[in-house]
Amino acid sequence: MSKVGIISNLSKDISGEYTKKVLQGLQKRNMKALVTPSVYQLCQLGTLSSENEIFNKSDLILVLGGDGTILHTSRKAAEYQKPLLGINLGHLGFLAEAEMANLPSILDSLSCKSYKIDRRMMLEAKVIRNQQILKQELALNDVIVSKGVNGRIIHLNLKINGEFVSCYAADGLLVSTPTGSTAYSLSAGGPVIDPGMECLLVTPVCPHTLTSRPIVTHASSLIEIEGTDKNRDIQISIDGQQIVNLAEGDHISIEKSALKTHLIRISGCSFYNILRYKFSTRKE
Numbered sequence: 001m002s003k004v005g006i007i008s009n010l011s012k013d014i015s016g017e018y019t020k021k022v023l024q025g026l027q028k029r030n031m032k033a034l035v036t037p038s039v040y041q042l043c044q045l046g047t048l049s050s051e052n053e054i055f056n057k058s059d060l061i062l063v064l065g066g067d068g069t070i071l072h073t074s075r076k077a078a079e080y081q082k083p084l085l086g087i088n089l090g091h092l093g094f095l096a097e098a099e100m101a102n103l104p105s106i107l108d109s110l111s112c113k114s115y116k117i118d119r120r121m122m123l124e125a126k127v128i129r130n131q132q133i134l135k136q137e138l139a140l141n142d143v144i145v146s147k148g149v150n151g152r153i154i155h156l157n158l159k160i161n162g163e164f165v166s167c168y169a170a171d172g173l174l175v176s177t178p179t180g181s182t183a184y185s186l187s188a189g190g191p192v193i194d195p196g197m198e199c200l201l202v203t204p205v206c207p208h209t210l211t212s213r214p215i216v217t218h219a220s221s222l223i224e225i226e227g228t229d230k231n232r233d234i235q236i237s238i239d240g241q242q243i244v245n246l247a248e249g250d251h252i253s254i255e256k257s258a259l260k261t262h263l264i265r266i267s268g269c270s271f272y273n274i275l276r277y278k279f280s281t282r283k284e
Contacts, residue, residue, distance in 0.1 A: 033047065
């Protein structure tokens with residue numbers, strides 16, 4: 001019997017209606033669902049499990065929510081090397097490509113193991129203070145070093161493989177994977193990169209110059225960022241979620257992680273088909 005871990009964003013499914021449909025569908029197909037206490041309390045279905053048990057014992061992880069829920073779940077799924085599928089309950093849903101309208105066929109595909117797996121590159125980011133690692137996190141999309149709440153422009157030194165590249169006067173710098181190239185980096189003027197590639201993308205956010213442009217560098221590169229301003233409010237965010245306030249003298253190192261996110265793909269649509277559908281106002 002296949003074991004499916006359920007991670008549901010109940011803020012997007014307050015009544016549990018969609019989560020119940022998924023659990024009933026899995027039960028109908030003789031698939032065991034492992035659920036968190038909050039899901040079990042709301043739906044009274046599935047096997048009550050801790051979060052660690054879900055990631056440890058499941059054959060795959062089913063995520064109900066938007067791309068933010070996928071990003072949050074991807075870090076732990078990567079650590080346990082478990083594939084995950086996102087069912088979109090949000091808006092754009094670029095990572096969570098499956099829709100509730102197609103639930104029966106989605107569950108049939110999972111039951112028959114009729115799907116493909118995309119292996120997506122991840123980043124490992126470290127915040128270093130006084131030569132000690134203060135924070136270390138994985139990211140599927142991006143790592144962003146940006147100004148804090150005071151809103152003043154900041155100055156950031158960028159090094160790639162130990163070589164000084166530039167000092168940016170900007171709202172921030174973001175380093176993204178090819179997967180993350182369609183997220184914040186795209187809004188900041190960065191290129192779209194095929195997620196099957198392995199490279200690192202550095203994109204300035206609102207640079208105070210006409211000559212600053214995104215940089216695409218090799219996946220093996222080591223990227224280092226350090227603020228040069230004294231007493232400036234600077235912070236780092238990981239996939240838009242983990243936020244750390246930086247102190248003077250802190251610096252950030254970012255490189256390719258040895259871990260990957262394994263995304264289940266059922267639709268058969270290519271990356272470019274999804275790109276056109278998600279980002280175009282004209283649907284064909």
